[in-house]
Amino acid sequence: METPMGLLVVGSIALDSVETPFGRTEEALGGSAVFFAVAGSLLHPVQVVGVVGRDYPMGELQRLGQRGIDLRGVTVADGESFRWSGKYGFDLSTRDTLETRLGVFANFRPVIPEAFRDAEFVFLGNIDPELQLDVLRQVHRPKLVACDTMNYWIQGKRTALLRLLQEVDVLLVNDSEVRELSGDWHIHRAARWVLERGPKFVVVKKGEHGAVLVEPGRTFYVPAYPLDDVFDPTGAGDSFAGGFMAYLAHTGDLSSANLRRAMVYGSAMGSFAVERFSVARFEEITLADVRARVRAHKDLVHFDLDADL
Ligand code: AMP
Numbered sequence: 001m002e003t004p005m006g007l008l009v010v011g012s013i014a015l016d017s018v019e020t021p022f023g024r025t026e027e028a029l030g031g032s033a034v035f036f037a038v039a040g041s042l043l044h045p046v047q048v049v050g051v052v053g054r055d056y057p058m059g060e061l062q063r064l065g066q067r068g069i070d071l072r073g074v075t076v077a078d079g080e081s082f083r084w085s086g087k088y089g090f091d092l093s094t095r096d097t098l099e100t101r102l103g104v105f106a107n108f109r110p111v112i113p114e115a116f117r118d119a120e121f122v123f124l125g126n127i128d129p130e131l132q133l134d135v136l137r138q139v140h141r142p143k144l145v146a147c148d149t150m151n152y153w154i155q156g157k158r159t160a161l162l163r164l165l166q167e168v169d170v171l172l173v174n175d176s177e178v179r180e181l182s183g184d185w186h187i188h189r190a191a192r193w194v195l196e197r198g199p200k201f202v203v204v205k206k207g208e209h210g211a212v213l214v215e216p217g218r219t220f221y222v223p224a225y226p227l228d229d230v231f232d233p234t235g236a237g238d239s240f241a242g243g244f245m246a247y248l249a250h251t252g253d254l255s256s257a258n259l260r261r262a263m264v265y266g267s268a269m270g271s272f273a274v275e276r277f278s279v280a281r282f283e284e285i286t287l288a289d290v291r292a293r294v295r296a297h298k299d300l301v302h303f304d305l306d307a308d309l
Contacts, residue, residue, distance in 0.1 A: 011125020017085035028278035032125030035235035040242030049073035053081040146170035225271035243269030
């Protein structure tokens, strides 16, 4: 049997305490690498690099990997795991960070194990862009590198971030981040600004309004799946990234048509993430559920031109 394409994620591994208008959870599995890995592993095995304290429930994370989450790149350090807590407003689109306790994450220096260095697909979760660059120096020759970032780095580490952009293929961010990065409120102009600085594609996530893939001269929209209930938006973006990258790694096809399919898998994973707290929804679903939701997306945007005027 052929060895599957390696899919590597480097990012935060957290314990999240989240309050929404519908309830609260304490110290649940969270962090960018966790959402990415749990969602992505429904489609393809995922290799994780991150750091935790001795208090982290690693067994639980391992158990959640449907096609395998390889945790050989997770360092267990002396000290507390990274803890994040947030509270959402009534419409779930505004979030206040209540507390960020970095713990062992403060001294995180990613070391990519030898066994992961040939990964063909690499996702650099939201960490210091200097560390993201450092990861790229350790991997051999990936086919596709995607990265995320956040306003904190856009403001504080702009030079390193611009250097990173020259070395990645895909920037995957939300609308406020691409606006802040480019200094342009207009999403498409902002995405084109990014395309001029290195990446071949930009994926802009717009929460309940879906996501956009911008390539030079081409744009593709995927709607957010219209759920009856949204419970907790935390991690939707990282789950989107997990679905997007795992679909590409599984198919090994970087054509424009396949990138569009990957967008739909990303959207499907984002929609599952928000149906429960933490990664709980991914425990309940199988590949068949993912496929069904992907098919439902097709119906959402399909229309028949034959009946044109
Ligand atoms: P998102 O909803 O996409 O913003 O991602 C939420 C996840 O990001 C949560 O699970 C948090 O644990 C994690 N997180 C929050 N703040 C940070 C940070 N400063 N660095 C890395 N990860 C973070």
